[in-house]
Amino acid sequence: MAKCFSNTCTDDGICSSPCNSFSEEFEIPELPKGKRIKFILLNSWDDPHYIGLNTIEIFSSSGKRSKIIDAETNARETVGDLYSIFYSDQATSSDRQQLWSARYDKMSCPVYITAVLEHDEHIAMVRIWNYDTTRVHALRGVHDLVILLDDIMIFQGEISCAFTADNELKPLGDTILFTTDEKILEKIAENDICLIDDEVIASSLNMLNADTDFKASVPRQSTPSPPSSHRPLTGVSLKLSSPNKTSETFTYDNNGKLDEKWTLDTSCAESTANDIKVKVLHLELLENWGAPDCIGLTGIQFLSRNGVPLNCKCCITASIRSDIVPRLLNGQTLTRNREDMWLVPYSAGTSPPRITISFPTATPLIGVCFWNYNASLEMSYAGVRKIQLYFDAKPYAQIIELRKAPGFVFFDFVQDIFFNQYLPPPLPEIPVISGFIYQVRLLSTWGDEFYIGLNGIELYDENDELVELQPQNIAAFPESVNILPGVNGDPRTCENLINGINETTCASHMWLTPILPNRCVRVFIVFDYPMAIIKIILYNYTKTPERGVRHVSVSVDDLIVFSGEVPASTTKTTAKLPIMLNE
Structure with a gap:
């Protein structure tokens, strides 16, 4: 249980009266109002000497970050600038001088930080970014925290250790909400540095609009790109012909860079027992992984003989959103950028969306590679689960089940479907x-x-x-x-x-x-x-x-x-x- 230190410590860190206990029935108040906000750092995660923070963000009911006019602490030995934790726009920095820490093992009372706001404000949200210079020093981060606003407690609880932030691409702070008003939260989102360059979807109804309304995500300079994992890549290159500009062809390599040298002539290829000659390929998207109203893909690639990626002119159209369906052939497959993906409305029980790929001549194929929809972990459920292929209007022998994308890019999540080998094993007889x-x-x-x-x-x-x-x-x-x-x-x-x-x-x-x-x-x-x-x-x-x-x-x-x-x-x-x- 958190302890009360609101009026028991003087500025020199000496207790002047006994500490009382807070009630276990404490509830976070709705939009508390005040001017002087105190953060009491009760204990660290495991460091016996130091306790610290990375950044504190305070948002008012206007949606904007509150302006801090003064800040102070009772700690005598500190590292870093106290003001920097309120003004930093680089909440994921691991530079020790941009973070703040204090020695607490010689103090009789917990370390606290007091911030004075410019005006009395209704507090809508506070986000705490814990100390995280290294995995070891992350143990200096705050474990238990109390927040007082004008000496009235508005929060008590545990703050996550920085190295336990398991969120795929970049760490997130602990967000403390003092309101559930959607209008206020939308205003905060407009000013939140964590969301400006990332996906903001208020409800499932906004999923489709998100595909075009938001600009491409730009990595924050303070967060280095994560080292790539290793999984042998299937794709090599791809040539694309836009349905609206049939005279122009583009060749891409795996990194999406233009490559005008590598070509493969399939015009004289002969069919073998392992490939299927196709002039028109239809993809019927029958089911997604659970998203209520949309379905989509990140990329498609065709395989010719010996598993070589097909590099020939083709025209791709779709029954819905045909204007953006060429994205599926742009070679940008290892991505979370929605602007490199195709997302369309979907409703169970209605006519399924269909993609049509037309080749100049009957082209031998041995398989297709799919990269499912991967904009985020939540949006990965909009990815295709079941798909039916049609070769020149003839259905493939069975419906294909696609793997859900992971929602991150820690490995190449391509799924290879070989037409003569796709035979999922039967369900086991025992529970497994x-x-x-x-x-x-x-x-x-x-x-x-x-x-x-x-x-x-x-x-x-x-x-x-x-x-x-x-x-x-x-x-x-x-x-x-x-x-x-x-x-x-x-x-x-x-x-x-x-x-x-x-x-x-x-x-x-x-x-x-x-x-x-x-x-x-x-x-x-x-x-x-x-x-x-x-x-x-x-x-x-x-x-x-x-x-x-x-x-x-x-x-x-x-x-x-x-x-x-x-x-x-x-x-x-x-x-x-x-x-x-x-x-």
């Missing part, structure tokens, strides 16, 4: 977990603060047989120590996790990756159709046992199915953890 993406989150180590690793991972199907995984099935974020500056060619890459050499002391058969601030290390096992798995075995890191994983969680298609502790290895013995998913 089945899914497209098995994700292992590595939450802590056995002592190392900077690196974490594993020797291997094994998955077993419903018959308790080892699943043979290929490089395209595995991805990790961060991929390995090779993402670090000055590190190149280190053999401890994520492919080693599935090479079958698990109980080993040879480092070249292990996987090691850095622990990044505000990021959770992840391993992804990705399938192109739902795979039933009854058991996962994790083999812990042996070269330096302290770098082995300790706490893990396992999720299947975003549903957490296990959390627990992995035994520590020794330098001579590999520890392993069997995770049973059928219990």
Whole structure:
């Protein structure tokens, strides 16, 4: 229970009266009004000497950030400028001088910060960004916080530790709302630096408008782009002909850059047993992953013989929003930018949206690559779940189930559909977990603060047989120590996790990756159709046992199915953890 320190400490940090306890029935007030706001930092997450903050944002009922005319603290030893935590526009900075911390172990009362507003204001929202220079020093962040407005408590509670902010692309502060008025929240969104360059969708009815009403997202300069994960890319290049400008063709590489050199002439290609000659390909979008009123895709690519991406002129149209459907062929597939995606209205029970691709001549295809809608985790549910293909008006043998996009770009989420190989296994007779993406989150180590690793991972199907995984099935974020500056060619890459050499002391058969601030290390096992798995075995890191994983969680298609502790290895013995998913 939080304690009251509103009137018990003098400016020199000495208690002048006993502290009382707050009621457990405390409720956050609606739009409290005042001028003097005090933040009482009751304790840190685990640092015995220092406590600190990154940024404090205060929004009034007008939607604008409140202007601070004075700030003070009772702490005697501090690092950083106190005023900077109220005026910073770089809430994710890890520069120690731009953050603020205070030594509290010699004080008899908790550290507090008092800010004086320019006017009496109704407070609508406060956001706290915790201390986060490094994963270790994030423990200096505030754990329990009390907020007083003109000596009246308006908040008491726990603030998240910065390194636990598991939000895919960038950390977010702890938001404390003092109103649910939608008009006020919309005004705040207009001035919120966290939302100006990101997706703001007030309700499901705004999903379609978001596709065109918002400009492209621009990364904040204070947040470096996350290191990419590794998953072998399927796409190489693609040539596009706009339906409105049939005389112009564009060739793109995987990075969306123009490439006028690489071409593939398919005009004289002959059909084989593995490909299908197609002149007109129809895609009928039958079902999404749960969004109430829209459906969409990020990208499409066609595969010719030997799995080579097709590079020929084609015309693409759609039954709805045909003007933006060429985005699906622009090569910008590893993205969360809505302006590189196609999103249209959808309602179950009505005529499904249809995409039509016309080739100049009958063109041999062996498959299609899909990148599902990926604007955000929430909007990934607008992605296509079931799709029917038509080759020159003839339906493909079965309806295809597409994998939901992850909502982030930690790995290449492409799904390859090969026409002669797409045969999802039948549902198992016994109750068993089945899914497209098995994700292992590595939450802590056995002592190392900077690196974490594993020797291997094994998955077993419903018959308790080892699943043979290929490089395209595995991805990790961060991929390995090779993402670090000055590190190149280190053999401890994520492919080693599935090479079958698990109980080993040879480092070249292990996987090691850095622990990044505000990021959770992840391993992804990705399938192109739902795979039933009854058991996962994790083999812990042996070269330096302290770098082995300790706490893990396992999720299947975003549903957490296990959390627990992995035994520590020794330098001579590999520890392993069997995770049973059928219990």
